[in-house]
Amino acid sequence: MDKKLYCISAIFDKVDDITRAAKELTESEFKFFDIHTPYPVHGLSNKMKLKPSTLGYIALVLGLSGAALALLFMYYTKTLNYPQNIGGKPTFALPAFIPIAFEVTVLLASVGTVLAMLFIYFKFPNNSHPLQDTDFMKQVSLDKYGAIIEAKDPKFDESKVKEFFEKLGATKITPIYYDPEELGFKAKIFAPKFMLLLSIVAILTVGISYFLLNKWKQIPPRNWMWEQPRVNVQSKSTFFDDGFGMRTPVAGTVARGHQPYLFMGMNDSAALNLVNPVLLNEYNLRKGKEHYNTFCSPCHGYFGEGDSRLNNQFPNPPSLHSDKLRKWTDGQLYHVITNGQNIMPSYAPQLEPIERWQIVNYIRALQRALNAREEDFNE
Amino acid sequence: MNNTDFSIDYIKKPLSTKVLTIGVILTFVGIALMALAYYTDYVRASFNMILLFSFIASISLCSIFLIALEYIVGAVWSVPFRRITEFLASLVFILPILALPILLDLHTPFHWTHHEAIQEDQILADKTPFLNESFFIIRFVLIFILMSSFYMIFTTRSRKQDTTQDQKLTTQNIRFSAIFMIIFALSITILALDWLMSLEPHWYSTIFGVYYFSGSLLAALAVVTFVSVTLNEAGYLPKGITGDHYYSLGALMFAFSNFWAYIAFSQFMLIWYANLPEETIWFIQRGEGSWLYVSIGLIFARFIIPYALLVSQPSKKNPRRLKFVSIWILGAHLYDLYWLIFPNYSKGNAIFGWIELGVIILAVGLIIVVFNLAAKNKNLIPIGDPKLKRAMDFRL
Amino acid sequence: MAIDYTQEAPVVEGKYSFKEISEIISKPMEVFPDKKYFIALGISLAMFGIGIFCWILTFVYGVGKWGSNVPVGWGFDITNFVFWIGIGHAGTLISAILFLFRQRWRTGIARFAEAMTIFAVINAAVFPLFHVGRPWLGYWLFPYPNNYELWVNFTSPLIWDVFAVSTYFIVSLVFWYIGLIPDFASLRDRTKNKIKKVIYSIFSLGWRFSHRHWHNYEMIYLILAGFATPLVLSVHTIVSFDFAVSVIPGWHTTIFPPYFVAGAVFSGFAMVQNVLIFIRKIFNMEHIITIDTLEKMNKIIIVTGSMVGYAYGMEFFIAWYSGNPPELFAFLNRAFGDYSWAYWIMVSCNVIFPQLFWIKKIRRHIVFMFIIGVLVNVGMWFERFVIVVTSLSRDFLPSSWDYFTPTLVDLGILLGSFGLFFTLIILFTKTLPVVSIAEVKAVLDYAQPSHHEEVKNG
Numbered sequence A: 001m002d003k004k005l006y007c008i009s010a011i012f013d014k015v016d017d018i019t020r021a022a023k024e025l026t027e028s029e030f031k032f033f034d035i036h037t038p039y040p041v042h043g044l045s046n047k048m049k050l051k052p053s054t055l056g057y058i059a060l061v062l063g064l065s066g067a068a069l070a071l072l073f074m075y076y077t078k079t080l081n082y083p084q085n086i087g088g089k090p091t092f093a094l095p096a097f098i099p100i101a102f103e104v105t106v107l108l109a110s111v112g113t114v115l116a117m118l119f120i121y122f123k124f125p126n127n128s129h130p131l132q133d134t135d136f137m138k139q140v141s142l143d144k145y146g147a148i149i150e151a152k153d154p155k156f157d158e159s160k161v162k163e164f165f166e167k168l169g170a171t172k173i174t175p176i177y178y179d180p181e182e183l184g185f186k187a188k189i190f191a192p193k194f195m196l197l198l199s200i201v202a203i204l205t206v207g208i209s210y211f212l213l214n215k216w217k218q219i220p221p222r223n224w225m226w227e228q229p230r231v232n233v234q235s236k237s238t239f240f241d242d243g244f245g246m247r248t249p250v251a252g253t254v255a256r257g258h259q260p261y262l263f264m265g266m267n268d269s270a271a272l273n274l275v276n277p278v279l280l281n282e283y284n285l286r287k288g289k290e291h292y293n294t295f296c297s298p299c300h301g302y303f304g305e306g307d308s309r310l311n312n313q314f315p316n317p318p319s320l321h322s323d324k325l326r327k328w329t330d331g332q333l334y335h336v337i338t339n340g341q342n343i344m345p346s347y348a349p350q351l352e353p354i355e356r357w358q359i360v361n362y363i364r365a366l367q368r369a370l371n372a373r374e375e376d377f378n379e
Numbered sequence B: 001m002n003n004t005d006f007s008i009d010y011i012k013k014p015l016s017t018k019v020l021t022i023g024v025i026l027t028f029v030g031i032a033l034m035a036l037a038y039y040t041d042y043v044r045a046s047f048n049m050i051l052l053f054s055f056i057a058s059i060s061l062c063s064i065f066l067i068a069l070e071y072i073v074g075a076v077w078s079v080p081f082r083r084i085t086e087f088l089a090s091l092v093f094i095l096p097i098l099a100l101p102i103l104l105d106l107h108t109p110f111h112w113t114h115h116e117a118i119q120e121d122q123i124l125a126d127k128t129p130f131l132n133e134s135f136f137i138i139r140f141v142l143i144f145i146l147m148s149s150f151y152m153i154f155t156t157r158s159r160k161q162d163t164t165q166d167q168k169l170t171t172q173n174i175r176f177s178a179i180f181m182i183i184f185a186l187s188i189t190i191l192a193l194d195w196l197m198s199l200e201p202h203w204y205s206t207i208f209g210v211y212y213f214s215g216s217l218l219a220a221l222a223v224v225t226f227v228s229v230t231l232n233e234a235g236y237l238p239k240g241i242t243g244d245h246y247y248s249l250g251a252l253m254f255a256f257s258n259f260w261a262y263i264a265f266s267q268f269m270l271i272w273y274a275n276l277p278e279e280t281i282w283f284i285q286r287g288e289g290s291w292l293y294v295s296i297g298l299i300f301a302r303f304i305i306p307y308a309l310l311v312s313q314p315s316k317k318n319p320r321r322l323k324f325v326s327i328w329i330l331g332a333h334l335y336d337l338y339w340l341i342f343p344n345y346s347k348g349n350a351i352f353g354w355i356e357l358g359v360i361i362l363a364v365g366l367i368i369v370v371f372n373l374a375a376k377n378k379n380l381i382p383i384g385d386p387k388l389k390r391a392m393d394f395r396l
Numbered sequence C: 001m002a003i004d005y006t007q008e009a010p011v012v013e014g015k016y017s018f019k020e021i022s023e024i025i026s027k028p029m030e031v032f033p034d035k036k037y038f039i040a041l042g043i044s045l046a047m048f049g050i051g052i053f054c055w056i057l058t059f060v061y062g063v064g065k066w067g068s069n070v071p072v073g074w075g076f077d078i079t080n081f082v083f084w085i086g087i088g089h090a091g092t093l094i095s096a097i098l099f100l101f102r103q104r105w106r107t108g109i110a111r112f113a114e115a116m117t118i119f120a121v122i123n124a125a126v127f128p129l130f131h132v133g134r135p136w137l138g139y140w141l142f143p144y145p146n147n148y149e150l151w152v153n154f155t156s157p158l159i160w161d162v163f164a165v166s167t168y169f170i171v172s173l174v175f176w177y178i179g180l181i182p183d184f185a186s187l188r189d190r191t192k193n194k195i196k197k198v199i200y201s202i203f204s205l206g207w208r209f210s211h212r213h214w215h216n217y218e219m220i221y222l223i224l225a226g227f228a229t230p231l232v233l234s235v236h237t238i239v240s241f242d243f244a245v246s247v248i249p250g251w252h253t254t255i256f257p258p259y260f261v262a263g264a265v266f267s268g269f270a271m272v273q274n275v276l277i278f279i280r281k282i283f284n285m286e287h288i289i290t291i292d293t294l295e296k297m298n299k300i301i302i303v304t305g306s307m308v309g310y311a312y313g314m315e316f317f318i319a320w321y322s323g324n325p326p327e328l329f330a331f332l333n334r335a336f337g338d339y340s341w342a343y344w345i346m347v348s349c350n351v352i353f354p355q356l357f358w359i360k361k362i363r364r365h366i367v368f369m370f371i372i373g374v375l376v377n378v379g380m381w382f383e384r385f386v387i388v389v390t391s392l393s394r395d396f397l398p399s400s401w402d403y404f405t406p407t408l409v410d411l412g413i414l415l416g417s418f419g420l421f422f423t424l425i426i427l428f429t430k431t432l433p434v435v436s437i438a439e440v441k442a443v444l445d446y447a448q449p450s451h452h453e454e455v456k457n458g
Helices: A015-027 A055-081 A093-120 A134-142 A158-168 A192-218 A283-302 A325-329 A331-339 A353-370 A374-378 B017-040 B042-073 B077-103 B115-121 B122-127 B132-165 B167-195 B209-235 B243-274 B278-285 B291-310 B313-317 B318-342 B356-375 B390-391 C018-030 C035-061 C076-100 C106-129 C135-140 C159-191 C194-204 C210-242 C257-281 C291-321 C325-336 C340-358 C368-393 C408-431 C437-442 C450-455
Strands: A004-012 A035-036 A146-148 A170-176
Touching: A004 A015, A004 A134, A004 A158, A004 A331, A015 A035, A015 A146, A015 A158, A035 A134, A035 C194, A055 A093, A055 C450, A093 B017, A093 B243, A093 C159, A093 C210, A134 A146, A134 A170, A134 C159, A134 C450, A146 A158, A146 C035, A146 C408, A158 A170, A170 B313, A192 C135, A283 A353, A331 A353, B017 B042, B042 B132, B042 B167, B042 B209, B042 B318, B042 B356, B077 B115, B077 B132, B077 B209, B077 B243, B077 B356, B077 B390, B077 C291, B115 B122, B167 B209, B167 C291, B167 C325, B209 B243, B243 B278, B243 B313, B243 B318, B243 C210, B243 C257, B243 C450, B291 B313, B291 B318, B313 B318, B318 B356, B356 C159, B356 C450, C018 C159, C018 C408, C018 C437, C035 C408, C076 C106, C076 C210, C076 C408, C106 C135, C106 C159, C106 C257, C106 C291, C106 C408, C106 C437, C159 C194, C210 C257, C257 C291, C257 C368, C291 C325, C291 C340, C291 C368, C325 C340, C325 C368, C340 C368
Parallel strands: none
Antiparallel strands: A004 A146, A004 A170, A035 A146
């Protein structure tokens, strides 16, 4: 047994005794003493002349930094990194940031102060303190009041201390010893058992992270909606008597954007006075060229001369450069495209009205190219 | 029950006449200024009268509330200050005098009294069952009668106890204070809606009554704190009132400063966020021109500075700090009321002139005079209160 | 029947020594639980099991299993969330606000109420997690640098909720644990069981009752109480912002923040009172959790209940006063529309029945106060239901107006949340001291040095 003396402890029965003891101890020559009570006793701090706790300042600093941190973070994310217009509010919408700034302030200040108290002020966890697991501690935690004077006190002297405590009215005075080896215990970091533990922890961490990041995170949204009763395009349906999934529109239904053509089936002169609504500009000409090349050129040829790649397979269409056609109005050309003529079918199903007008414009351009006027050369 | 239990060494001292003289002078200067104001700028003077009325109403009504609060929660530490609170509560009796110039001419400050406006405005017309002149006056008279009778109920029992030391009186007062709480909540809400919110008759906010209450309670606490600390330092109160009592007063002021900030922020936040035109107009008026600086200043005056001054534990026990903060809070309450009332008078820019100064002088003068008159030849602490002994022994 | 105001009412009835206090409080942890305990645990576990089953259904099939549908997108889930968060508020009120107001009667009930806070917040947090639809991606609610280069929307009240609820949970847990440290140390020194001793030692962190520690400990308790008080206000305020920052009639009123806080305290106190009635009976703690304490709680119930009543009245009045037709419609619809049954349950349970507490006999009668407590909680649940559902079911587009009907899964989850709550409470009573040992010792009438002694010494 190589035990060393830690302190002399004294037990007091009454709360007034411990208050007096605290006062006397503070005024005595001893510096390293402590009072132990099962609950906080009022006024003891004054008696022991303890300085006001400095935890308040820690809370203040942490709280202010929490508020600043939260505001800066929100400023960075919402104003600098990814500005968004939300509800017409400014990107740095201070009133809307206050709730979060407040919460972060409270979180940082309260948790930080608690951690500071436990681990910096008290140096916890400290289960190997010499006082732990002694009869003194068991009494103090239940119903008695205790005082100790540590052996490291420069004025420490066993008999003197005992005498001092007796004078104060202590009911029980006992020395408390400790085992320096137990206290000085240092964990061996490279012990095989510890290394094994470390590797198990490492494997578990990697495995769990792998699972979380690669499996868990990738769970797709549930697509049960795919299986709800509905009609697929062009498929059979048991819902309707006729077995068709698709419905025919009600008689008289007008398609979106449909403009009825009044002169269907009439002679081209009927459309004599139709006005070309499309502007004669580069865009419309280019569009007209596209549509002409797609729909008209197979028969009429790329330049409207009737010499297409389908030459002689059908009766050849007349040239678009004839005098008759040059004298036609835009309306008449439009009418032929819309209505068809002889064996030429109607192109209304393929082409929107605006596209037909664009073709008309392009035909005009083709006609002009072969019959250029004086002013065309002045460019 | 042993009567010696109650005995504490209290010697009644007459209040200094010097303070009363100052109060009387201030009151007369204030009255003169107000009279001059009514003569020179009638409209502005009536808005100032509303400011004065709502300020004095804050202090008087919330002082009665503090008395009732002490009874209902069984607070001990505040017993030595209760008599002071009672004296301040007697300001309730000058409320009709202050209200009279406005009640005689509601037309000037209140837009909803204008018949031609009601005819054009369906919303105002819909409000006439509540916002009409006769009902307004009836409400005020009713509130005045209720509040002053509760004042009488509490104070007569409290004074009777000085001689009889009868504990039953405390029990009775506790019962009355429970009833009072409900009536008080309705009264102060109606007062806030009538005198402050209806200045902008289109605007509405459900929290407004609570807003006015939170500021008013702070003002009442501030006056009580200032008077108590001053009287105690001058030796009018018995020995035994220590930093722990001060701490409780300071803590309450601190708590209610926070409460005010909470209520004010809630109101602003919800209106700012939802951004409905009929609601935001009220804050837009207070963000125009120099009103913006007044609004920002309010945050500092009412919350940040009192918060910083009272946040630490020792500062709540420091009598000098407490006196400064209570004067500050009282001023901030006046500032708050000014911020509530004056954007309706002076749109676009804040104004401050000798008329507003006159209101401040008159308010201070009235508080001093009424307090002195009420406290004349009376005990400054409720010497018969059964809790007094415990209150003097109060430790945190 | 006369009360003697000259004397302070004792917090703990009767004469107890410190030793007896320790014994009474730690007894539940030292004796093996009896049959009744297991029956109670079994019932609450069965309820919890039903809840788990319904959660799994929701997890697999999605929130379509719930009754929420257009236009009522917030159904039982948000109602329950607000309800449980509210239950938690009483705990922090008792442990923090009443501490700041130096109300010594709180000592007997503080620990228990704090525990209930934590359990209620756990319960509450589950609902929004499932409400988002893909609970396995719940971490998206927190701002962290990610490959989508997106941040959460800090101006959204729903994100404020995430911060508020998680802060509230952490701070409550820390507060609770700080209170438990000395008790863990007491238990460590009491127990004869080796395993228990190791566990208690770990959690006590080596607390040794030194006054130099108590000195800081009291300070941290004050600081934590100082932070927890605005925190508890902020949490339900932010929950109320979820509703009130919108422009939906019936949700957008400025009184919502204080009104929600008062309502939360109201329901929380009713719940604490209900559970304590059983605890004090079962564990023979009638002298520590006294009838006076329960009476004071009932007084707070009536105060907060009246505040809630004030808010109801104020909302109604301003709805009319505002001259805003949708606003007035929303309130008339609440009171006389499809959900008027829920509205009148709410009004009667929250405003009318608690008024019975004005009568002292009822306030001190265990059976009556229990019944009123239950009614208050029913009423407060319906309050949230009324707020959430009535306003949504009558949105701005009359063609989509619809009546909300909960599904069995909704009801199962509601049952399960009570199961989880009571399971945690029942386990708590046997594992940790339900009353703070150190705090109760400190409020015994001979625990503190006499005042005159202090004066004499200086």
